[in-house]
Amino acid sequence: MxxxxxxxxxxxxxxxxxxxxxxxxxxxxxxxxxxxxxxxxxxxxxxxxxxxxxxxxxxxxxxxxxxxxxxxxxxxxxxxxCPSLVVTIRRELADLDARIDELQRHKGALAAHLA
Structure with missing residues (x-):
């Protein structure tokens, strides 16, 4: 096609x-x-x-x-x-967790200015 x-x-x-x-x-x-x-x-x-x-x-x-x-x-x-799939998914999940933690810190810092 x-x-x-x-x-x-x-x-x-x-x-x-x-x-x-x-x-x-x-x-x-x-x-x-x-x-x-x-x-x-x-x-x-x-x-x-x-x-x-x-x-x-x-x-x-x-x-x-x-x-x-x-x-x-x-x-x-x-x-x-597949053999590398589990490793890749775990790495991606760890990266997502790190990004979520960072976003939570940013959110807290911004929210503190509104209080």
């Missing part, structure tokens, strides 16, 4: 699809006229990328997790417990 069809089927802009490809998250081939051509599997891949982005993961982390992603085109994301 061409990039326009992939965009329509996933609701993701052509610009973002090209970005995902630049980041190594999505693959295409080129037709004789230079157009990007995607396999039908790309719909599932894009949906998995979007689900992981919604989890707050970076494209670098997503690249590492994509091989562990399961689920059909319309199925929700399911992550198979």
């Amino acid at each position: 061409l990039i326009g069809e992939l965009s329509e089927r996933t609701g993701v802009s052509r610009r973002l699809l090209r970005y995902y490809e630049e980041q190594g998250l999505l693959e295409s081939t080129r037709s004789a006229n230079g157009y990007r051509v995607y396999e039908t599997e790309a719909v599932r891949t894009v949906r998995h990328i979007r689900a992981m982005l919604d989890m707050g993961l970076t494209t670098q982390v997503i690249a590492a997790l994509l091989p562990c992603a399961r689920g059909g085109e319309d199925a929700p994301l399911d992550l198979e417990m």
